[in-house]
Amino acid sequence: MIPRRAGTAQRRRLSTRILASQVAILAVTSVIGFVLFAWVQRGQLDHEYEQRALSTARVAAADPQIREGMSGAGGAALVQPAAERIAEAARASYVVVVDLNGVRYSHPHADLIGQRIAEPLAVLDGRGHVGIDQGVTGRSANGKAPLWGPSGRVIGEVSVGIAEKNVAGQLWRELPTFALYAGIALAVGCGASYALARRLKRSTFGLELEEIAGLLQDREAMLHGIREGVVAFDPSGRVTVVNDEARRLLRIDAALGLRPADVLPAGRLRDALDGTLGGNDLTVLTDRYCLVVNRMPVVLHGRELGAVVTVRDRTELVGLLRELDSVRGLTDALRAQQHEFANRMHILAGLLDLGEHDAAFEYAVESACVEPALTEAVRQRVGNPLMVGLIVAKSTVAAERGVSITLSDDSQLGEQPVHLRGLLTIVGNLLDNAVEAALSGAATAGGARVELSLLETRSEITVRVADSGPGVPGDAVESIFQDGWSTRPDRGTARRGLGLALVHRLVLHHGGTITVSSGAGAVFGVTLPLPATPTASGRPRPAGANPFELSGSGGDRW
Structure with missing residues (x-):
């Protein structure tokens, strides 16, 4: 459970504040709506009573008694x-009949009969008219209809008014019903607001606004302050959080709201991020870094919230481990030479003890020429001393393990080959893999053997390593260069499955190609193109700032 911050108990809860705010909004909007509805209803009632007044005026204009009084000699005595x-x-509050001269023939106030009206007649056009009248009887809804004579001409006007109190009384009788409807709507809105507040409280896991803001600040400070890449995904697999270290290691910028497939190319890194590749501490090689990726699903209160991926930079550590393996390889080579030298000394001591001085002399001369002969044979074809030392050391260690490494007769490498650092790493890893493969293969007539070919031309450097092992399965040719692919378990100091992946990336980094044969006896071929022009100093161009270009034994065998 996440602890609450100090002082939260004195503040109102988030759900209470949301409910109070929504109820206030609903109350204000209900009152405004009620007033607007009453105003609209008042207008409708005015219109309704105006039409009722007009209808009454038309009925009065058609009354025979009124028509007779207006067209005959009866006058006001018949009309009133x-x-x-x-x-x-x-x-109606009044029915007033006037002639074309505006003289009243009827009126609720008898003293006004026979007097002229102030305004002109409105029905001279032969149509009815409605409006609000502010007459002597007060405010009323008014309707005026023409009075037609026997000849079919307008002979007067009938004006009918319905008092305002009738309209207001009708409105007041309807308002309680409107208020009931508004109250029901307000009650329903309050219930919905309460349910929404409860749902929001569950969605925020009971945290208040101050706690959420504090957690957000803490999260931002933590994510951007740690030296480990962090990427968070929502349940649909979209990126929701990515800190600065993850942007640097993964080389992604605008990733929020996108899936790994939208920002990363297909490969082991993308599979590790989206969960396609399972497991812990997955080692992934990129063009610049060696990363350890872990993906953990996030479940809180039984709800799946997505996943969090951590990315750690292990480039320097892997480089140190590879250098350690290189030193270990050289140490093994020296130990093997020491062992071989001790055996030779024992043989010499035995021959001398037996008095076989001539045989001892011949054996000493022969033994003294063995190592120089091996080194000289390599130096005749390879001019660079680092590469010579690598091949001799690998040959000595392999011979101790029962594997013969030979350099092909057509090999030819200059004293300062281009891509030297990368070339040392490529050759070292391929020889290590070939030795392991030769040892794991079935016994052959010629024994376990590895053949190395190095050929430098004007346009490219070609490396070819063949072994007598069981070879690469046909279904593994496409995946053999992927990170972590290996047929052997990890060693204590280094992860397996990185050697060939590293070789593959170095080859691509230098614009070259790499191939592998399937079936018995694997054959790896690497081609590195040479730059068209030398540098200003006349020396070959450097191999590039690739952190994985380490000389010596790679030690990551597949």
């Missing part, structure tokens, strides 16, 4: 009773 009758039946 009819208008009062219609107003009472329609619950």
Whole structure:
């Protein structure tokens, strides 16, 4: 459980703050909505009562008694009773009938009958009109209809008004229903807000806003402060976190929201990041680094949150281990020479003890010429002393183990070959692999043997290593150069499965090619192109700043 920060108990909980905020928002919006709805409803009621007033005015204009009084001699004596009758039946506040001169023939106030109206007649166009009237009877919804005479001409106007209190009374009768609906909506919104607050609380694992902000700051400080690459993935496999060290080691910049397949080429590194390749402490070689990759799924409270990948730079450590293996190889070679020298001394002592002085002399001369002969045979074909020392040392160690290493007669390498550092690593690793393969193969008539060929021309350097071992299986030709591919278990000081992968990357780094045969007796062929022009000093160009170009024995055998 993540501890709460000091002072959190005095603050309101996140779910409470969210609920209170949403309830306040819902309450304000409900009131605003209620007011707007009442305003719209008031407008609709005004329109409805205006149309009712117009309908009443048309009924009054068609009343025979009113028409007779307006067209005959009855006048107001006939019109006023009819208008009062219609107003009472329609619950209108007034029914006013005027002639074309604007003279009233009916009105709720009898003293206004016979007087002219102030405004002009609106129905001279022969159509009905509606509006809000601010007359002597107060505010009312008004409707005006033309009064037609026997000849079909407009002879007057009928104006009907319905008092404002009728409209307001209708609105007040409807408002409780509207308020009930608004209350129901508010209650439903509060319930949804409460459920949302609970869900957000579960999503944040009960953390409050201050705790989430603090954890984010701590995470950023930790991720960008450690010397280990960290990459986090969500459940769908997209990158959610990548720190500065991971960007440097993986050489990726804009990776957030993308999958490994979108930012990395196909290979062992991408398979290790996306989980295709399982296991712990996976060793991966890139163009610049030797990395150890670990991928761990993240599960919290039974929920799968994705995975976290850690990437550690082991380039320097692997380089030191390879140098240690190189020193160990030289030590083994010296130990073998010491052992061989002790045997020869014992033979000489025995011959002298037996008095075979002539035989002892001949054996001493023969033994003295063995090592110089081996070194001289290599130096005749290889001019570079480092390469000569590597081949002689490998031959001595291999001979101690029962494997014969021979240099082909067509070999020819100059004193300062181009790509020397890379060439030493390539030859050392291929010879180590070939010796291991020759030892694991079935006994042959010629014994366990390895043949090395080095040929330098004007345009390229060719390396060919053949062994008498069982060879490379046909289904492994495509995967033999991948990181970690090996048929033998790891040793104490170094991981297996890196030698051929390292050779492959060095060859590609120098723009060369590498091939391998399938079937019995593996044959590895490497071709390194030479630069077109020498450097200004006349010396060959350096092999490049590749951290894996180490001279001596590679020691990573497949």
